[in-house]
Amino acid sequence: MRATCDARRARSTRARKDERRGIPHDFPFDRVPGLSREVVQRLFQVRPDTLGQALRIPGVTPAAVAVLGAFVRSLVISSAVTSLEFRDRLARRTRRAKAPLTLAMLDPLESYFRLLTLWNSKINLTALPLESPTDETFDRLLVEPLLPPPLT
Numbered sequence: 001m002r003a004t005c006d007a008r009r010a011r012s013t014r015a016r017k018d019e020r021r022g023i024p025h026d027f028p029f030d031r032v033p034g035l036s037r038e039v040v041q042r043l044f045q046v047r048p049d050t051l052g053q054a055l056r057i058p059g060v061t062p063a064a065v066a067v068l069g070a071f072v073r074s075l076v077i078s079s080a081v082t083s084l085e086f087r088d089r090l091a092r093r094t095r096r097a098k099a100p101l102t103l104a105m106l107d108p109l110e111s112y113f114r115l116l117t118l119w120n121s122k123i124n125l126t127a128l129p130l131e132s133p134t135d136e137t138f139d140r141l142l143v144e145p146l147l148p149p150p151l152t
Contacts, residue, residue, distance in 0.1 A: 019050065019051055019052030020051075021069060021072060022049060022050055022072075023048055023050060023054065023068075023072055025049075029044055030044075032067060032071045033067075033071075034067045035068065038059055039060050039064045042059045042060055043057070051065055051068065051072070054068060081132075081133060087106055089133075089135075089138055090106070093135060093138045093142070094146065097139065097146075097147060099143050099147050100146060112142075113142065116130060117131065128140060
């Protein structure tokens, strides 16, 4: 009985937090997979500031707001480092280590970093800081794997 009450309380707390979660003003609702055209159209018309406001728009279902919330959360996590900052820092760290880096490698490495950041917040894949990555984070996760193995 107590576990059920604790679970309800946790869900309620999470729902209140999500209700206040902000949506960027220029958010691309049409790029969220799983939203119907009607929902996308209503969201573009109203431009809600929070998920709670989106939930109160006629025609927008709780399931659509849940999908939107997951997308907004992943966007916030993955934008901790901008693409330009990521590429600049990676270029500097690879030059310093004399590791090979080509233009064709930038997109896959950035995608890998974004996915790692997203999943690390859910299941703790690494103890290295990913939301505000240090030089050590870049070296250990991105630069060192590019280096050839040491000769023995």
